[in-house]
Amino acid sequence: xxxxxxxxxxxxxxxxxxxxxxxxxxxxxxxxxxxxxxxxxxxxxxxxxxxxxxxxxxxxxxxxxxxxxxxxxxxxxxxxxxxxxxxxxxxxxxxxxxxxxxxxxxxxxxxxxxxxxxxxxxxxxxxxxxxxxxxxxxxxxxxxxxxxxxxxxxxxxxxxxxxxxxxxxxxxxxxxxxxxxxxxxxxxxxxxxxxxxxxxxxxxxxxxxxxxxxxxxxxxxxxxxxxxxxxxxxxxxxxxxxxxxxxxxxxxxxxxxxxxxxxxxxxxxxxxxxxxxxxxxxxxxxxxxxxxxxxxxxxxxxxxxxxxxxxxxxxxxxxxxxxxxxxxxxxxxxxxxxxxxxxxxxxxxxxxxxxxxxxxxxxxxxxxxxxxxxxxxxxxxxxxxxxxxxxxxxxxxxxxxxxxxxxxxxxxxxxxxxxxxxxxxxxxxxxxxxxxxxxxxxxxxxxxxxxxxxxxxxxxxxxxxxxxxxxxxxxxxxxxxxxxxxxxxxxxxxxxxxxxxxxxxxxxxxxxxxxxxxxxxxxxxxxxxxxxxxxx
Amino acid sequence: xxxxxxxxxxxxxxxxxxxxxxxxxxxxxxxxxxxxxxxxxxxxxxxxxxxxxxxxxxxxxxxxxxxxxxxxxxxxxxxxxxxxxxxxxxxxxxxxxxxxxxxxxxxxx
Numbered sequence: 001x002x003x004x005x006x007x008x009x010x011x012x013x014x015x016x017x018x019x020x021x022x023x024x025x026x027x028x029x030x031x032x033x034x035x036x037x038x039x040x041x042x043x044x045x046x047x048x049x050x051x052x053x054x055x056x057x058x059x060x061x062x063x064x065x066x067x068x069x070x071x072x073x074x075x076x077x078x079x080x081x082x083x084x085x086x087x088x089x090x091x092x093x094x095x096x097x098x099x100x101x102x103x104x105x106x107x108x109x110x111x112x113x114x115x116x117x118x119x120x121x122x123x124x125x126x127x128x129x130x131x132x133x134x135x136x137x138x139x140x141x142x143x144x145x146x147x148x149x150x151x152x153x154x155x156x157x158x159x160x161x162x163x164x165x166x167x168x169x170x171x172x173x174x175x176x177x178x179x180x181x182x183x184x185x186x187x188x189x190x191x192x193x194x195x196x197x198x199x200x201x202x203x204x205x206x207x208x209x210x211x212x213x214x215x216x217x218x219x220x221x222x223x224x225x226x227x228x229x230x231x232x233x234x235x236x237x238x239x240x241x242x243x244x245x246x247x248x249x250x251x252x253x254x255x256x257x258x259x260x261x262x263x264x265x266x267x268x269x270x271x272x273x274x275x276x277x278x279x280x281x282x283x284x285x286x287x288x289x290x291x292x293x294x295x296x297x298x299x300x301x302x303x304x305x306x307x308x309x310x311x312x313x314x315x316x317x318x319x320x321x322x323x324x325x326x327x328x329x330x331x332x333x334x335x336x337x338x339x340x341x342x343x344x345x346x347x348x349x350x351x352x353x354x355x356x357x358x359x360x361x362x363x364x365x366x367x368x369x370x371x372x373x374x375x376x377x378x379x380x381x382x383x384x385x386x387x388x389x390x391x392x393x394x395x396x397x398x399x400x401x402x403x404x405x406x407x408x409x410x411x412x413x414x415x416x417x418x419x420x421x422x423x424x425x426x427x428x429x430x431x432x433x434x435x436x437x438x439x440x441x442x443x444x445x446x447x448x449x450x451x452x453x454x455x456x457x458x459x460x461x462x463x464x465x466x467x468x469x470x471x472x473x474x475x476x477x478x479x480x481x482x483x484x485x486x487x488x489x490x491x492x493x494x495x496x497x498x499x500x501x502x503x504x505x506x507x508x509x510x511x512x513x514x515x516x517x518x519x520x521x522x523x524x525x526x527x528x529x530x531x532x533x534x535x536x
Numbered sequence: 537x538x539x540x541x542x543x544x545x546x547x548x549x550x551x552x553x554x555x556x557x558x559x560x561x562x563x564x565x566x567x568x569x570x571x572x573x574x575x576x577x578x579x580x581x582x583x584x585x586x587x588x589x590x591x592x593x594x595x596x597x598x599x600x601x602x603x604x605x606x607x608x609x610x611x612x613x614x615x616x617x618x619x620x621x622x623x624x625x626x627x628x629x630x631x632x633x634x635x636x637x638x639x640x641x642x643x644x645x
Contacts, residue, residue, distance in 0.1 A: 073603055073604070073607075076604075076607055077582075077585055077607065080578075080581070080607055080610045080611070081578075081582075083610070083611065083614055084574065084578045084610060084614050086614070086618075087571070087574050087614060087617055087618065088571065090618055090621060091567040091570060091571055091617075091621055092567060092571060095625075209598075210600065211597065211598030211599040211600050212598070212599075214598075214599040214600070214604075215598070215599045218599065225593065225595075225601075228593075228599060228601055228603070228604065229589060229592055229593045229601065229603055230585035230586070230589060230592055230603055231585075231589055234585075234586075235585075235586045244586040244587060247582065247585065247586045248579075248582055248583065248586060251578070251579070251582040252579075255575065255578055274633075275630065278622060278625060279622075281618075282618050282619075282622055285614060285615065285618045286615070289611050289614060289615060292611075293611065514548070515545055515547070515548060518545065518547040518548040518550075518551040519545065519547040521547075521551055521560070522547045522550045522551050522556065522636070522640065523547070525556075525559055525560060525563060525629075525633060526550075526556075526559070526632075526633045526634075526636040526637045526640065527633060527637050528550075528636065528637040528640035528641055529640065529641070
């Protein structure tokens, strides 16, 4: 059996298992709390694994390993922002949100404010962030299939996007949060196992001497010691000061964005109480940290054993470095069959990774549409739980179909910036609104709405008028030049702006509700009146 | 204060109680400075990566340079802070939170 066939078989086994899980989950999804929050009955460890499964996207696995393989140290620098960010979630957000919210990010904001404007803003922001992120994953999936399964051409890419999209629709529509969480748990275990195995093999090849591996990687890269230092990818010396500010801007968005990502925030609702939420974030931090240490070895390993020319030949961005490394290290240690098997395994893991992440994003956006926009804005709360769940399922279906369409249309575009943009919007709009809501007595409706729209609009506008939008061959509009903002990452401007908008909006409005602040403060810190887990 | 009702709610009573003020202080006096500290520590790392490349390039042990050690230390500090916070929360915050939660839920039902 060749590698492509084996990859497809392994992938089909994963699909069969996850469809089975989804079927089981659909039988156990009866109430809105089941659909949106998995009945709040996952343990801290389970949710910790699911956090890892939700967060370690194909962009992290393939993208960061590839970035390290091609640019050395700077790929590692990128992954550190993704990890440190979890401390913001652990210390300031996870437990307090679990205690005071119900199903979506907007629940916490709407708690002490005028619900319709706040839910509208939070819903718009949630759906925007999730669709950006979703689109990046979908286009990535299309680009990967040719490389991993050896199927060439636009039709194959479009076909892959359709398959990924339909599977994610099935997981979310039928399995809800229960099905999606289990898909993420399975994926996290497979990803950690696969990445861990290749890491061990690579380290074993170098006698567990990291310095030796780094030396060979630097030598093979042709960049010598510069490969082991910051500066080949971000803030290169040719880019001058703007490049370095861009690096800081990216760092800020990464570290502050995670705790504002809607698909991450809704994970805190799947556990019975704040203590389990804390435990799940701790497990998440452990898994994600170890995973990024794996990718460091994978990246340097690919540079040393595959070589940057061979990686660039397959994919200019280095996205196939990890699978190529799996094949190379397998060949070296177990002969050709070993290489074939490992490549097939890693390819299947990569697809499982994409599926789990897109399912999480679809769930976050459809939950927000049904719970925030439909139930509370359009219907002013006058809906039954059953109606709301029907709308959530229809929304998941529609969002899935739309993202399949957009994914196919965006095939030729460079969408890598969408993930960074999603983090920037989350950090600039969502995070200020959440933090002010939980900690600032004076905060009010105008403040919340100003923070979210201020952060969202400034991040998106700055990206459009940056080199990402126009003026460069890799821009969205390469033939035009309207780029007056010099940085590719808007965070350094849009994050302070989001906080400032929230502050100004608040003090310019007279609204102030001491009673409601007392309630959210006491509830968020003590867990009194928090939503309970349900058992069937 | 623009309290709309004449009576204060249970939440306002709890919020005003010394026990809650103690919980709030123990929460904020740990997490706020720690958040500032780890963000500053991360920002220092990013700034050094951008502006002090000679320093980051210095080799310490074989091919392991200052940049690599700094990067690994970010992992170590993240793990340590997560662990320390969980200890702090379990010993200092959870008991008071539990006590107040029962108080609120007892009066509500």
